[in-house]
Amino acid sequence: MAAVTLRRARCWCPSLLQFFRLPVAQVHLSRPAMRASQQDFENAMNQVKLLKQDPGNQVKLKLYALYKQATDGPCNMPKPGVFDLVNKAKWEAWNSLGSLPKETARQNYVDLVSSLSPSAEASSQGKHEADEKAQKSKDIVVTSEDGITKIVLNRPTKKNALTFEMYQDIILALKNASTDNSAITVFTGTGDYYCSGNDLTNFTSAAGGMEEAASKGAVVLREFVNSFIDFPKPLVAVVNGPAVGIAVTLLGLFDAVYASDKATFHTPFSHLGQSPEACSSYTFPKIMGSAKATEMLLFGKKLTAREAWAQGLVSEVFPDSTFEKEVWTRLKGYAKLPPNSMRISKELIRNNEKEKLHAVNAEECTTLKAKWLSEECINAIMNFVSRKAKL
Numbered sequence: 588m589a590a591v592t593l594r595r596a597r598c599w600c601p602s603l604l605q606f607f608r609l610p611v612a613q614v615h616l617s618r619p620a621m622r623a624s625q626q627d628f629e630n631a632m633n634q635v636k637l638l639k640q641d642p643g644n645q646v647k648l649k650l651y652a653l654y655k656q657a658t659d660g661p662c663n664m665p666k667p668g669v670f671d672l673v674n675k676a677k678w679e680a681w682n683s684l685g686s687l688p689k690e691t692a693r694q695n696y697v698d699l700v701s702s703l704s705p706s707a708e709a710s711s712q713g714k715h716e717a718d719e720k721a722q723k724s725k726d727i728v729v730t731s732e733d734g735i736t737k738i739v740l741n742r743p744t745k746k747n748a749l750t751f752e753m754y755q756d757i758i759l760a761l762k763n764a765s766t767d768n769s770a771i772t773v774f775t776g777t778g779d780y781y782c783s784g785n786d787l788t789n790f791t792s793a794a795g796g797m798e799e800a801a802s803k804g805a806v807v808l809r810e811f812v813n814s815f816i817d818f819p820k821p822l823v824a825v826v827n828g829p830a831v832g833i834a835v836t837l838l839g840l841f842d843a844v845y846a847s848d849k850a851t852f853h854t855p856f857s858h859l860g861q862s863p864e865a866c867s868s869y870t871f872p873k874i875m876g877s878a879k880a881t882e883m884l885l886f887g888k889k890l891t892a893r894e895a896w897a898q899g900l901v902s903e904v905f906p907d908s909t910f911e912k913e914v915w916t917r918l919k920g921y922a923k924l925p926p927n928s929m930r931i932s933k934e935l936i937r938n939n940e941k942e943k944l945h946a947v948n949a950e951e952c953t954t955l956k957a958k959w960l961s962e963e964c965i966n967a968i969m970n971f972v973s974r975k976a977k978l
C-alpha cells in the first residue's frame with residue numbers, strides 16, 4: 588500500500604463561501620505498484636486542485652466526506668458544537684456516510700471529481716482543454732446580445748442533425764457561455780426543425796470502424812451531457828419545430844422550454860435499437876411519471892407541443908405565428924434579472940440532483956456503447972442511411 592501523507596491546501600479563489608481546506612495527497616515516489624483504484628483516487632485528489640470553478644459548498648462537503656471515509660473510515664470524531672457551523676457541516680456530511688466501505692467511498696470520490704472536471708479528465712487523457720480548441724464547424728452559431736447567449740443549431744438542410752463536430756462545438760460553446768457576461772443561455776434551431784437528433788451517419792462515416800466509433804461516441808456523449816448537467820446559468824430551449832432523440836431527452840436538463848405549437852417531440856430509441864440518453868431514464872419518469880415516460884422512451888410515442896406541455900416537459904406553448912416575437916421579448920426581460928441571484932437559485936435546485944445525474948449519465952453512456960454495436964442498432968442505422976426507414 589502506498590504511503591500517503593496529507594497536507595492542507597487552499598483550493599479555488601478566496602471567497603466568503605470558501606471555508607474548506609481540502610486534503611491534497613503527496614505520494615512517495617518509492618512506493619510499490621498500486622491498485623488502479625488507489626491511483627485513480629490520488630489522481631482525483633490532484634484534479635481537485637486544478638478545478639477552475641468553485642463547485643459550490645454542497646459538492647465540497649461531499650468531497651470532504653468521501654475523502655475522510657475513504658482514508659479514515661466511518662466518522663469517529665465527536666460532533667462539534669452548534670455554533671461551530673463549518674465543522675458541524677463537515678462532521679454531518681462525513682457522518683451521513685455511515686458504514687460505507689472505504690473502497691466505495693474512494694470510487695465515489697473519483698466519480699465525483701471526474702464529473703466536476705471534464706476538462707481536467709480530458710487533459711489527463713492527453714486531450715486539449717475545450718478553451719484551447721477552435722470551433723470546428725459553422726453548424727453551430729453562437730451570438731451574445733441583450734444579456735443572452737444564443738446557441739443556434741444551424742444545419743437546416745439536415746434538419747439540424749448533430750454531427751460529431753457539433754457535439755464538440757456545443758461543449759465548447761457552453762463552457763464559454765458559463766463564464767461570459769450573459770445572464771441566460773438559449774438553444775434554438777434554424778429552419779423548420781429544432782433538431783432531428785444525432786446524425787445517424789456519425790457512426791457509418793467514422794474512421795476506424797463501429798467499435799472505435801462506439802467507444803469515442805460514449806466518451807463524447809458523456810462529456811456533452813455533463814456540460815448540460817453542470818451548466819451554471821439558466822438554460823432555455825426555444826423549440827421552433829420538431830425535436831427528435833437527444834434533442835428531446837436533453838430538455839429534461841434545461842431550466843425552461845418554450846415551444847412553438849408546430850413543435851413535436853419524439854425519441855425513437857427502440858426503433859433504432861438504442862436506449863435513452865441525456866439522463867432521460869431518470870428525468871423523464873420524474874417529470875411526467877413512469878407510464879408516460881415509457882410511452883416516449885420505450886415505444887417512441889410522438890407528442891405534440893401541447894401534450895409535452897401537459898406532461899411537464901415544456902414550460903409554455905406559443906402560436907407559431909407569434910412564437911419568435913413573444914419568446915424573445917420575454918427572454919430579454921428575464922435576462923435583466925439579477926444574474927447572481929438566478930445562478931444561486933439554479934445551484935440550489937441542481938445541487939440536489941447533480942450526483943445522481945452524473946451517475947445516470949455514466950450508466951446510460953455505458954449501456955448505449957453496447958447498444959451501438961448490436962445488430963438491432965446497426966440494421967436500423969443502415970436502413971435509414973439506405974433510405975429504407977424514416978423514424
Ligand SMILES: CCCCCCCCCC/C=C\CC(=O)SCCNC(=O)CCNC(=O)[C@H](O)C(C)(C)COP(=O)(O)OP(=O)(O)OC[C@H]1O[C@@H](n2cnc3c(N)ncnc32)[C@H](O)[C@@H]1OP(=O)(O)O
Pocket residue numbers: 744745746748749750751754783784785786787788789790793800801803804805807808831832833834855856859861864971976977978
Ligand atoms: C464517432 C461518432 C461519435 C458520435 C457521437 C455520438 C453521440 C450520440 C448520442 C445520442 C444517440 C442517439 C440519440 C438520438 O438522437 S436518436 C434519434 C436520431 N434521429 C432520427 O432517428 C431522425 C432521423 N430522421 C428522420 O427520421 C427524418 O429525416 C425526419 C427528421 C423525420 C425528417 O423527415 P423529412 O421527410 O421532413 O426530411 P428528410 O428528407 O428525411 O430529411 C432532410 C435531410 O436531412 C437528413 N437527416 C434528417 N435527420 C437526420 C439524422 N438524424 N441524421 C442524419 N441525417 C438526417 C435526411 O437524411 C435528409 O438528407 P438528404 O437531403 O437526403 O441528404
